[in-house]
Amino acid sequence: MKNRNFYILIGSIILGIAVFWLTVYAVITLDVNLFQSDKIIIIKGEGISNEYTISLDELKSDKYIQVVDKEFKLVNSGEYEYHIIYSGTSLWSILEVENLLIQSPEELNFQFWGRDAYHSPKPINLSIAQNNPNLVILAYEENGHPLFETGPIRSVIDDTIIPLGEYSFQYSVQKLATIIIE
């Protein structure tokens, strides 16, 4: 019995150590900033002049195009279709107002990263955001209520403009932290 309990203890310790180091490895490899405030979004990458930080309050200001209570169609990888009402700020309007781009949108791609290291599957061409400013948003409200569990900010791209073969739900990154443009 003593041997059995000893083996269980050793197994538990090995498992704990494996989980700890895998977590550390993931945080370092994926460049997760554990201390970034959830009310801040960082826009960075080789496609913009300077790293730009925007707060939730700034995001909601009239400085940028506000998309209010608009129904978005999202499709997940199981081909289930959702129609959800979001309010948020147009991504393109932020880039345009702050004059962040150093190249034309056709030459640039953007990708969303969440605070939990989840990211959208592929970088998408920025011209999609330019041509559809109201369909690529940084949402802060869902069905009229502030985002709670999945927020305070999440990216939303309507399914009608998503590249063929991609699922719009995978691009709807909850707990949005960073937008990489390059």
Place this chain on the structure above:
Amino acid sequence: MKDQDNKVSEEYRETGFILNIKKITNLDLLYSTIIGVLGGIISSLIPFSLLIKVWYPLTGGTQLVSGHHVIWASIIYGLTKKKPNVFLTMFSKGLLEFLFGDPWGLLIIFVNLMEAFFLSLGFFIMEKIGEGETKLGWAIAGGLGNFFQAPFFWVVNQRWYLHWSLWILAFIFAFVSGMLIAGLLGRTVKNYLIKAGVPTTF
């Protein structure tokens, strides 16, 4: 004496329960449906994942509480010791989750039945090696019961683009959660229910 025996046999009809035959009794059906419905409501409406999201930073961490989906099946197995009841409970639970508008639709019933299958398999193996009533046996059976939904959902979600370490961590968390919640907590709850006077059917 014979008259008395006849009287007793008129009053009481012998059933599988009395005869120690492992058939499903009405009590089994009642337990399975009540616990299944309870599990379905709790699983659908209570966001247990919030318990994890406040302190664990990476995606997949919510698997650490996923064992609560399977605890109902391990409790029912403890009370009845019949594997069909595990399936019945998880079917009731899946049906409730579906009716409450689960994002996965009918697929959620399949997932519940899959969890029931692997939990039953876990208990079957543990009983074969003499660990059917030990904490270790319950932990491993619970871990097996909860583990396979994680790779299933990650594959169905096509999360190929996520880093491999996140995949492994999520799977480890699923197994650990099954061990702790479905296995050990399930066994404790079952023991307290029996101690409190809940009749078993085995």
